[in-house]
Amino acid sequence: MSRSVKKDTLLKVAESLFYEHGFRGVGLKQIINEANVATMTLYNHFSSKENLIEEVLKQREERYWSYLDAHVEMESDSPFILAAEAHGRFLKEESYKGCMFLRAIEDYGEMDNNIEKIARGHKQKLLEYFQQLAHRKGKNNEKDLANQFTLLLEGTTSMTPLIGAEKATEYSIAMARTLVQHTS
Amino acid sequence: MSRSVKKDTLLKVAESLFYEHGFRGVGLKQIINEANVATMTLYNHFSSKENLIEEVLKQREERYWSYLDAHVEMESDSPFILAAEAHGRFLKEESYKGCMFLRAIEDYGEMDNNIEKIARGHKQKLLEYFQQLAHRKGKNNEKDLANQFTLLLEGTTSMTPLIGAEKATEYSIAMARTLVQHTS
DNA sequence: CTTAAAGTAGAAAGATCGTTCTATATAACT
DNA sequence: AGTTATATAGAACGATCTTTCTACTTTAAG
Structure with a gap:
């Protein structure tokens, strides 16, 4: 698999939430929850x-x-x-x-x-x-x-x-x- | 005095900071500092x-x-x-x-x-x-x-x-x- | 079947947030 | 002079934030 499905989910969920509530209005916890992903999965794909x-x-x-x-x-x-x-x-x-x-x-x-x-x-x-x-x-x-x-x-x-x-x-x-x- | 000068300063500073960095990007501490005002002065003029x-x-x-x-x-x-x-x-x-x-x-x-x-x-x-x-x-x-x-x-x-x-x-x-x- | 990679849950650290509290000081007005 | 309103500094609270850590489990390819 050239690209992780989890990473794609994270990007999709993050974009949607960021767009709706603003970058500063959305915490990583929210993104992680809605993407059904563990904290470290996010930090393995994105440095911050x-x-x-x-x-x-x-x-x-x-x-x-x-x-x-x-x-x-x-x-x-x-x-x-x-x-x-x-x-x-x-x-x-x-x-x-x-x-x-x-x-x-x-x-x-x-x-x-x-x-x-x-x-x-x-x-x-x-x-x-x-x-x-x-x-x-x-x-x-x-x-x-x-x-x-x-x-x-x-x-x-x-x-x-x-x-x-x-x-x-x-x-x-x-x-x-x-x-x-x-x-x- | 019909209106506190401190309140006006707070409004002015707050508008400037909120406009420059966004509502969520500015903390009350920053506003208080730049307005040279105590925490309770803010809360006496604004409920939140x-x-x-x-x-x-x-x-x-x-x-x-x-x-x-x-x-x-x-x-x-x-x-x-x-x-x-x-x-x-x-x-x-x-x-x-x-x-x-x-x-x-x-x-x-x-x-x-x-x-x-x-x-x-x-x-x-x-x-x-x-x-x-x-x-x-x-x-x-x-x-x-x-x-x-x-x-x-x-x-x-x-x-x-x-x-x-x-x-x-x-x-x-x-x-x-x-x-x-x-x-x- | 084995092994390495990728994902898991959740705690923890350290910072910052909004808000409240205490205790003190200053100024204006009767 | 005394009262009242307004200001002060700064500690404290609980919540939430980003990031890191640990230890366990699943997945997938050789």
């Missing part, structure tokens, strides 16, 4: 709580990208709309409490740890991805467009706890359409 | 940590509204742009780590406490405020417009930790202009 959080973030990031990769045709004539739809799908299926990466930056920022680096890295990659999209569409102001579109997606995520993922996504797609049409 | 958080949120909400009230002329022909500018001013002067109210909802949500109620109440009031703005502008789809504009502001707040308040506000105003022009 911080390390567990790091791997949870990496796992979530991978899954986020799989949503984008699956739905965004880069050569399409509306890749931004496709990205907004993919983002909405992710929210609908896995998010209802805002962005876990922003939360990691807020909770562990400016402390020189890997947690913040991973979270910021994800956002950076996202921005660059959208810059590519803008570039392929022949837009000259790639950075501005990428930033604006990211702002739209972050707004969508933030709105899910308030109005739900479906409506938030609806709005962001409507706005994205308007913006793509009327932006140089 | 939860209660302190509640009052911090109320204080912050008041200050947020004072930004809107000061800069938004409801009768103006572009109240939404003014609101976006006021929001940007608040971010620039008091925020660099996302929205404290969303964070409160995330951290204490679904636990039936006052913290969540206050935070959700603030967001609800904001939505209704923007609905009024849309109504005065003679828009028929008030709710949609208010939701979309709120999404824009939330996106702006979320982006501040990534690109700073100035740029984020710039983008949101640019987008707001485009949207106001091209939305029924």
Whole structure:
């Protein structure tokens, strides 16, 4: 077996609990109980709580990208709309409490740890991805467009706890359409 | 003296620390130390940590509204742009780590406490405020417009930790202009 | 079948948390 | 001057946190 099933369970349970109650709001005991695992099993797979959080973030990031990769045709004539739809799908299926990466930056920022680096890295990659999209569409102001579109997606995520993922996504797609049409 | 200076110091210090490190990331000891106050002084003014958080949120909400009230002329022909500018001013002067109210909802949500109620109440009031703005502008789809504009502001707040308040506000105003022009 | 790896339960250490308590000091007001 | 409200420092409580430890059991591959 290339990878322990216990480790996978731990990651899954940890991500769910961390997302629902925050990193600092969940103790390892809770994770261990819900994963039906012994304390030392956790510490055999992860060197510390911080390390567990790091791997949870990496796992979530991978899954986020799989949503984008699956739905965004880069050569399409509306890749931004496709990205907004993919983002909405992710929210609908896995998010209802805002962005876990922003939360990691807020909770562990400016402390020189890997947690913040991973979270910021994800956002950076996202921005660059959208810059590519803008570039392929022949837009000259790639950075501005990428930033604006990211702002739209972050707004969508933030709105899910308030109005739900479906409506938030609806709005962001409507706005994205308007913006793509009327932006140089 | 209508209100203790110690209480004000506590609220100020608590808001700053809670905002920077999260509610669960800050202990009362830290707040007490930085406020140069005795333990019992805190407990004489606030019945618990939860209660302190509640009052911090109320204080912050008041200050947020004072930004809107000061800069938004409801009768103006572009109240939404003014609101976006006021929001940007608040971010620039008091925020660099996302929205404290969303964070409160995330951290204490679904636990039936006052913290969540206050935070959700603030967001609800904001939505209704923007609905009024849309109504005065003679828009028929008030709710949609208010939701979309709120999404824009939330996106702006979320982006501040990534690109700073100035740029984020710039983008949101640019987008707001485009949207106001091209939305029924 | 054996052996090494992986998992088990649970206690324990050491730190920190929110909260309460005690006992004292300061300041303002009648 | 005396009373009252507000502040003080710091010990103490019980709970919980992360991490480590011990000693036992299961699992899986050679």
